[in-house]
Amino acid sequence: MSGQPRIAPSILSADFSKLGDDIAMCESGGADWIHIDVMDGRFVPNLTFGAKVIETVRKRTALTLDVHLMVVEPEKYFDDFAAAGASLLTIHAEAAPHLHRQLNRIRELGCRAGVALNPATPLDAVSEILPELDLLLIMSVNPGFGGQKFIPYSVDKIRRARLMLDEARSNAALEVDGGINRDTISSVWEAGADTFVAGNAIFSAKDPKAEIGVLRGLCGVTV
Ligand code: DX5
Ligand code: ZN
Numbered sequence: 001m002s003g004q005p006r007i008a009p010s011i012l013s014a015d016f017s018k019l020g021d022d023i024a025m026c027e028s029g030g031a032d033w034i035h036i037d038v039m040d041g042r043f044v045p046n047l048t049f050g051a052k053v054i055e056t057v058r059k060r061t062a063l064t065l066d067v068h069l070m071v072v073e074p075e076k077y078f079d080d081f082a083a084a085g086a087s088l089l090t091i092h093a094e095a096a097p098h099l100h101r102q103l104n105r106i107r108e109l110g111c112r113a114g115v116a117l118n119p120a121t122p123l124d125a126v127s128e129i130l131p132e133l134d135l136l137l138i139m140s141v142n143p144g145f146g147g148q149k150f151i152p153y154s155v156d157k158i159r160r161a162r163l164m165l166d167e168a169r170s171n172a173a174l175e176v177d178g179g180i181n182r183d184t185i186s187s188v189w190e191a192g193a194d195t196f197v198a199g200n201a202i203f204s205a206k207d208p209k210a211e212i213g214v215l216r217g218l219c220g221v222t223v
Contacts, residue, residue: 005219007198008175008197010036010037010177010198011037011057012035014203019057025209026212029209029210030216033063035066035177036049036054036086037070038081044144051081058084058085064087066087066088068090071095074096074102087111088135089112089114099115103115103132113132113133114173116137118139119140119142130165136175140180140188146199146200148178159192161192162174176197180215185198186218189220198215
């Protein structure tokens with residue numbers, strides 16, 4: 001792998017009574033992106049938030065807002081989320097049969113476009129549309145909740161995803177999401193991921209601000 005690791009704290013595990021402070025904490029701790037998990041209670045068995053929260057976070061930071069749509073019919077939200085200040089919209093291949101059209105629509109709206117794959121979904125789901133991808137998100141838990149256990153065989157999937165992107169000369173970010181913590185981050189960095197979502201590991205740490213640097217340090221890169 002090359003380049004610097006990106007750490008993307010997931011605000012799913014933030015304290016919503018002080019969301020603005022938590023965003024500022026992530027920023028001063030050196031977070032690269034802020035990861036925003038949108039769930040609709042249909043694609044996944046949980047409900048979170050929509051455009052209003054994206055807009056609120058956008059007012060507090062200039063960082064990349066990495067919006068992960070765990071929803072059916074994601075195209076219904078593109079316009080509102082782009083207008084709210086999303087930088088990157090990632091949709092699930094399992095929920096989006098017309099990926100080519102949808103990724104292009106995201107880009108037309110001025111956002112970068114990503115595709116997420118559930119643990120059971122093969123990499124083949126994106127092999128025909130690699131030129132359209134700004135980001136490939138490999139789920140290392142079944143989406144829906146924070147604080148779940150990392151699925152160990154995700155490491156091999158990330159290794160194969162890295163090869164697939166390199167062979168296609170793709171510059172897409174390779175992101176991993178779910179169960180990333182002090183014990184798991186170095187294996188996925190070594191496998192070729194470059195962007196790491198972490199919710200529970202950061203917000204439940206004794207010192208959440210410092211934890212961002214600890215996770216980055218475990219990727220073996222000095223910054
Ligand atoms: C899970 C979400 C994740 C979640 C990760 O469905 O997509 O982004 O916040 O949380 P942790 O890091 O606690 O596994
Ligand atoms: Zn996520």
